[in-house]
Amino acid sequence: MKKKSATTNIAPRASVNSPSQLLVDIAFERIEQMIITRKLPPGSMISESQLAAEMDMGRTPVREALQRLRQIGFVEMLPRRGTLVAGVDIRQQLELLEVRRALEDLVVRVAALRATPEERENLKRLAQQMTIAAKRGDMEAWIQAGGEIHDAEVRATHNSMLITSMLPIHAQSRRFWYHHIVQNRAYIEGAQLHSKVLTAIADGDGDRAAAAAHGLMQFIERFTRSALDTF
Template sequence: MKKTGPAKNVSRHKPSSPPDQLLADVAFAQIEEMIITRKLPPGSMISESQLAVEMEMGRTPVREALQRLRQIGFVETLPRRGTLVAGVDIRQQLELLEVRRPLEELVAQVAGVRATPEERTHLLKLAKEMMTAAERGDTKSWIRIGGEIHHAEVYATHNSMLITSMLPIHAQSRRFWYHHIVQNRAYVEGAQLHSNVLKAIAAGDGKRATAAVQELMQFIERFTRSALDTF
């Protein structure tokens, strides 16, 4: 009689679900966009369980995403009430600009030196896309591309500290612009000034990039103060 070896334990693995950290990143991006576009308007209460259902994930990554959003000032935690979408403080935007201005100059200078050929090509592509959106008066695309531009610029520095510092600043800026650009309609001027920065970075011209950033920041400050005057 032929002996048989021990039976092999054949386990049937279920498809693994994404780790909570990855889901938290997804939740962060989605909730951030909801707040920026006012799908979750200022002053509204956020339900972790409802968001988890909408995004088809557990409450743990949603809770972690909300913690990160609290760190950048998008939400507030109220004792015994829950999580509240924070308001947009125009005066705080002016304080933010004081911090942002020198950092933007540094981003442009460093990115101009370290950006890869692929990153330079991408920056030029984004410049064209923003101009097209501006000429069409397409606010949503203008804001979305602006976010992509900020992301591309800071990652082209290949400096983790700059990336960490600039991402929350840019997020606050996008939120402010989404609301106020509709009233001001300064699409084309803003797009042209962004384009000047991107072209200078792509060309590796640090001096021109710095000058272009200074012009852009002057425009942003004027824009912010005009919003303050009508507030």
């Protein structure tokens, strides 16, 4: 299976128009994926020069990518020590959900109203992609589909403020899920709930999308609390 990280970079892809910016985006996506999949585990120190060598690029795009990752809470910059991979705080996830719950309602309503025909078709495709991954029990494909779904949903709002607000939140959630879904294996239920949201957006039904998003958020909170209980 071909692995490809979902884009959580705040800047829309359409704004990338220079080779140097493209390198930063590539570095961001690859390092983000390393952190999500724990190839760069929490608490480890990151070597800019080593990453640059592994990705066959200069240190400047790596340094800029790490600055972006700092903004979404994936790394910490420590004076005189370097860059540290931040830990995953389960209790912080519950705080994040308080913010996400209200914003998700707005996202799905606006997306249902503004999504283009092409975006609606893509959302349906992504729903099928996550469902297939769930049936196979393929965690990495499931997480990948979730990242693409979140990215597609927020971009379908065509609201730069929502994009700026939601993509870092989704990135943190995806990192949490990658670690804990192995223990819970709630693939099928999660895929079904996501599918309800996506279908409603694709149909242009904002009220139904919001109701489905509410159900999804209840599931996510239940999942998060179960992880907290076993922590």
